[in-house]
Amino acid sequence: MTLIKSISGIRGTIGGTPGENLTPTDIVRFTSAYARLLRKNNTEKPLKVVVGRDARLSGEMVQNLVEGTLLGCGVDVASVGLCTTPGVEMAVVAKGADGGIIITASHNPRQWNALKLLNARGEFLSDAEGKQVLALAADDDFAFAEIDRIGHIVERQSFDRQHIEAVLALPLVDVNAVKAKRFKVVVDAVNSVGGIVIPALLRALGCDVIELNCNPNGEFAHNPEPLPEHLTAISALVVAEKADLGVVVDPDVDRLALVCENGSMFGEEYTLVAVADYVLSHTPGNTVSNLSSSRALRDVTEKRGGKYAAAAVGEVNVVAKMKETGAVIGGEGNGGVIYPALHSGRDALVGVALFLTHLARSGMTVSQLRATYPSYYISKNRIQLTPAIDVDKVLAQIKAKYAHEQVTDIDGVKIDFPTEWVHLRKSNTEPIIRIYSESRDKASADRLAEQIIGEIKAVCGL
Known part of the structure; x- marks a missing residue:
């Protein structure tokens, strides 16, 4: 099925083959990598991590693996059990923890689960920190705590009331x-x-x-x-x-x-x-x-x-x-x-x-x-390209064509027109350009999206 590794954590479908799906092996590997990142930043003091999960069918299994791995890495665990993502974020700060792991695949279907990784401020890891976790997870040089240094479950308590x-x-x-x-x-x-x-x-x-x-x-x-x-x-x-x-x-x-x-x-x-x-x-x-x-x-x-x-x-x-x-x-x-x-x-x-x-x-x-707010409509589309097409080059050509408009390129290419906009973003995993357009009504938003799609096809010779 699917395993997606990104700077914000690891996400995938439960079961199957390690490295291709979200399996116990992958959960242990990425949890260990996260613990190693925290240890690099806190070499002296004992570490504590808050762990919480949504109610997915795989949640209890994944939680047990995550908590056991953290203990094996010498990290104490404050378990908040069934908990929202914002609740875990707040609990990290309230409990003075060094980080947190949220076990949730957000809006993905039931067969999915994920580990979302937090820093000591209860916020998602930065780009640099996320890349460190990915690099550490790819390293097979794992070492776990000896008996006198294993972690402990320091509390099991809901954070919902707080x-x-x-x-x-x-x-x-x-x-x-x-x-x-x-x-x-x-x-x-x-x-x-x-x-x-x-x-x-x-x-x-x-x-x-x-x-x-x-x-x-x-x-x-x-x-x-x-x-x-x-x-x-x-x-x-x-x-x-x-x-x-x-x-x-x-x-x-x-x-x-x-x-x-x-x-x-x-x-x-x-x-x-x-x-x-x-x-x-x-x-x-x-x-x-x-x-x-x-x-x-x-x-x-x-x-x-x-x-x-x-x-x-x-x-x-x-x-x-x-x-x-x-x-x-x-x-x-x-x-x-x-x-x-x-x-x-x-x-x-x-x-x-x-x-x-x-x-x-x-x-x-x-x-x-x-009815008191401005009325806009967003049209969400995508265009599938062949693997041979240089998506970055395509986006650069569209950007150049609309250089006379207000263009933002911090994340793909967004073109702001006086009464509407279109945003083009490439997928990190497949040759797809996502095309979001907004205008005052559905017909206008769809028209703008179709116009840009046609221009992309022309650039690509499709």
Whole structure:
């Protein structure tokens, strides 16, 4: 099947052949490499790593391997068990750990799992650190701790309560305002760890909660990526129950999608836009999203008197740009909200709490609130090339053709036109160019994508 090694960790399908799939051998190898990286940076003191997982069927098996390997490397383990990705990130800092490992394949289907690696700040490893892990994993010179130096499980304790309490304590989360509205909310947590924390958070906010797919047994009831085509059940249930809102999270709860009271999608891109609008209305400042995210965030930011900046795709890049620009809110257009007043990672819990506060104070329905924001449409396409084609050369030619427009090349090529944009990115694993375009309506976005696809084919002689 598939094993993908990248600077952010290791991801693959469970079982099969080592080096080709995510097998116990690969899990031990990469966990050991990560422990060796931490040891290189901390040669004297004892090391401690936080380990948590989503509710995937393979999660317990992978967790046992990860924790046992860390102990064998002389690293102490603080196990938080079933935990969201943002929860593990926060736990690393709260427990004074040297790093963390999140066992989750995010929105990938049930046969997938992954190790996501964190530093002592509870953030994903930098590019340089990730490359060191890959190099160490490729080295067969492994050595494990002798009996007097093996690690210990220093605690096994959930971090969910601390995470929820930290969200509720934020100054911009108005618990009383939300409670006064007594919102009825339907939650679809795709039978993963979100089924534990999201209903608990909503009930703490005084909401009437209707649970859909909230049993954390790892049996995903639908494709776990929170896209409109996968959310027909919650859309229908929101209408049938006359609910105020639908809340959807992915298996590790770092992405948030919302459903309006009429069953329509609020739009993944607009989760961040709405939350940012609320935050900026009380905390003027700058924002950041990645190059493939909607222009609506820029519009809202500039309307509030702030400056918007775009980062390369990837959470680690967005976080770095947020720190560089002093952004008060940021994230990614896939429903990922990063609110540094809590921590520097995508977090659906803080997204829910801030959005509900915004909704409560606005006095609007969810669909009415959505209508207050600029309306854009993103068209997502790809073009398959032959292995013989030099993708970098193709992108360079497109960039040169549009040199008279606003062009950004920190991650592929993005061309900003006055009323629309197109972003071209190559795949790191296959000869594919991904083409994202945004305009005021679907027809215009599709037209722009087709225009660029035609130009790429002409350059390649296809």
